[in-house]
Amino acid sequence: MRVKNIFIKETSDNLAELEHELRQPNQLSHNALEKVVRTMHNIKGTAPMVGFNELSVVATPIEQAYKEVLNNNIEVNGNLVEKTKSAVSMLQQMLKTEEAHLPKTEKEQKVLIDYFNTITG
Numbered sequence: 001m002r003v004k005n006i007f008i009k010e011t012s013d014n015l016a017e018l019e020h021e022l023r024q025p026n027q028l029s030h031n032a033l034e035k036v037v038r039t040m041h042n043i044k045g046t047a048p049m050v051g052f053n054e055l056s057v058v059a060t061p062i063e064q065a066y067k068e069v070l071n072n073n074i075e076v077n078g079n080l081v082e083k084t085k086s087a088v089s090m091l092q093q094m095l096k097t098e099e100a101h102l103p104k105t106e107k108e109q110k111v112l113i114d115y116f117n118t119i120t121g
C-alpha cells in the first residue's frame with residue numbers, strides 16, 4: 001500500500017507541474033515538451049505495477065505524440081495542447097479513485113486516446 005501512495009503523490013505532483021507548464025501553449029519550451037514525455041513515460045511504466053492500468057492506457061499515446069513533437073514530426077498547436085490539458089485533468093481525476101477508472105469518462109478517454117493515436121499515425 002505504501003508504494004501505491006507514493007506513486008499517487010508523485011504522479012499528482014508531476015501532473016500539477018505539467019498542468020502549470022501547459023497554461024501558456026504558445027510558449028512551450030523544449031524542457032516543457034520533455035516533461036510531458038517523461039511524465040507520461042513514468043505513468044505508462046509504473047502505473048500498471050501499482051494497479052492503475054487505465055492510467056497507462058491514457059498516458060501511452062500522449063507520450064508517443066510528444067516524442068513526435070520533439071522529433072519535429074508534429075508541430076505544437078492549440079488543439080494538441082488543449083487535448084493534453086484534458087488528458088492531464090483526466091489522469092488527475094483517475095488518480096483520485098481507488099480503481100483508477102471513472103466509467104463516466106470512458107467515452108472521453110477513448111476520444112483522447114484516439115486523438116493522440118491519430119496524430120502519431
